[in-house]
Each structure stands twice: as C-alpha cells, then as structure tokens.
Amino acid sequence: MHNATEAAIVEDSQENIDSITTEKVESSTTTEQIESITTTKFENITTQTTQTSTTTARSTLCVDQDFECCPDGKTYAKGSDFEGCNTTVARVPSTGKASSHTFAGVCELEKDAGSCSKYVNMWAYDRQQGKCVRFWYGNCEGNGNRFETEQQCQETCISPKGIEVCLLSKVTGPCHANANRYYYDREKGECQQFHYGGCNGNANNYETMEKCQSSCVKETVGKNSTEVQIIDRL
Template identity: 25%
Template structure:
C-alpha cells in the first residue's frame, strides 16, 4: 500500500469510526448538514509533497465530480481516488425504478442510511422511510408503484392503480417524469393492473 493510501485510509477510519461526523449513519436532521459539509469543501491546499496526483472532488457549483491535481499530503473529505468513489459519496445519481411507499407507522430508531441513490449498493434506491432515508429494493411491478406527480406543474387528472385497495384511482399528474403507474384512461389502468390482481 502506498504511503498516501495508508494515510487516507487511516484518516477515514479515525474520522468516521472514532467520533467524527458520518454522512451515512447519523440521527435525523443532522444527516443532510453533515453530507453537505463533506461535499461542499474544496480540496485542501498544502505545500507540495511529491509528484502531483490526479484526484476527484465534488464541485457544488457544477454539481458534478471533477478531476484536480493533488499536490500535497493534506486530505479533507472531499477528495477521492476515482470518479466512481466521488459519485458514490456526493453525486446525485438517480437509479431506475421507484421507491416503495413509506410506512405509515415507524417502530424503529430514526436513522438515515443514505443521502442519494449513489450511496446505496447494487440496484437499491435511497428511499423515504418515515422520518429518515434508507436503501431499499426498487419496485419492479409498475402496478405496485405509488402515484407520482413528477416535478412539473401541470394539473392533469390521470389514473393509477392502488395495489392495497385493488382499484384504479384518480391522481394529479404534473405532466412530466413520474413513474409508469400512470394511465390517461381508467380502462387502460384496469386492463394493465386490475385483472392481474383478481
């Protein structure tokens, strides 16, 4: 292991596991602020220490992981060996699929386990779980997906299939994105989902 690899690994171990703020497992509201702190700092400047090395940091202005030349021995948390590592910790990666509905009653401790899809393993998504965010398996069956208005501001009255009541119901669609549990006509909804659940 290279000396700078060892130094970074040791720093991260002591920082995350011996009392420093963690962007992954922390209580409630402080989770997002700690995530922002980690990803909003710029790479530390220090005296030249050996050959410049290509590293990556998260640029909050462009909202992208970008390369830079690391010339020193000093590390802060917004410095990564690969662009994949940077995206996993700071990039707002959106994985395909939809989150399952958040439970109505929470009986477990309110802990945040992720900040975005990129911090979840494999094809899991970062989903709302009552008072926190957790990595969850995405819904693959469109008929089980919750109604999703999307980010646009139209007020289109479409239909979605409610798996719990086994009925097609009206919902307001914003006009863009959303998920596939979205039908213009009730009959389309019934043909796609209702017959399968009987």
C-alpha cells in the first residue's frame, strides 16, 4: 500500500513537470512570435520612412537644378533634350498642347507632370521661386501651368500685357529684402501693401500706391457710393 501511494505521487509530480514544461515552451514560442512580428513591423516602418525621406530629398534636389532630374527621378539632367540621362529614354514630340490660357489663374497651379511617361521638357511658373522653371511633362493630363517656352511662361505669369498684369497674384519672391510694395488684389478690387523680398516675383508689384492705382484701378465717386473697377488698358 505504501509503495502504491509513492508511485501515485511520483506520477502526479511527473505530470506537473510535463505541464509546466509545456507551458514554458508555449510561452517562449509566443514571445518569439511577438518579437518577430514587432521586429518585422519596425523594419517595414523604417524602410518606408527611409524611402519617403530619400524621395523627398531627391525631389528637393531636382527642383534646384536648371533642367531638374531625368525621368528616373535621381539623375541630374544636363540639358532640355535629356542630355546626361539614360540613353534608353527617348525624347518624343509633344502631343500635350501647351497652355494657351492668358488668364493669370493658371500661374497659381502647381506644375503637374501628368500620369504618362513620354517625357518632354516644358516650362511652368513656380510661385515660391517667383520665376518660370523647367520640368518634365509626361505628355498627357497635367494642367494649364505648362508652356513650351520660357518666354510664353513669362508673358503669362510674370509680365503679361495689358490688364492681365493686375490679375496676377501677389508674389513676395524667395529673397528677404522685406521692401514695402503694392499690388492689385483682384478679389478685393483694390491695391494693397505687401512686403516684397527683392527678387523674382511678377509685374503686379508697384513702388507706390499711386502707381498701382493708376495701372489697375480708377475710382468713380458718387453721392452715396464709390465704385472701384479695373481700368481696361488692352
């Protein structure tokens, strides 16, 4: 009887040991799985962040180049006909009609390469830089801020003829002179003061309020109201 009791105790103890060992193994496996998943997610996030940072850096560097980057997004182009780019990239005639708009509103649009990849070199107005810049256009879609020549871009967005100069938006330019100037605000229908950086910008930029008003507005003072309208100088 004594031996049977001891055998039962030993058997119970062995079962407890086996149970504890199994739990430890399962716990260890679960911990390893969690660590593996966490590591994988961290690596994915790190990779995505690195890729995003690299793309942003490339985009910024491309904007600073005279001909921006080649269609691969990383090689600096050395000319408007893909000089310096991979020789497998062929220049094709433009089928995307350049902007024929004369309304200054197109100058406020961001340059848009479109969704195609038959790249041609075009010009667009960059409001932040206050000047016309080259960019690669994919030859489909895009928007009206797209010109075949720098002159076309400048005549539309920097120094248009006639009344359209008064429709241009205020542009402070990239410099920091902080000079007092005046521009015509087409929404308010009046000349407003602004701080001009001293370089680039556009022709809607006058040294005095009087020059702005004489170029863009005239006042017709009535008995009970003042009518402000754009002078038609076309």
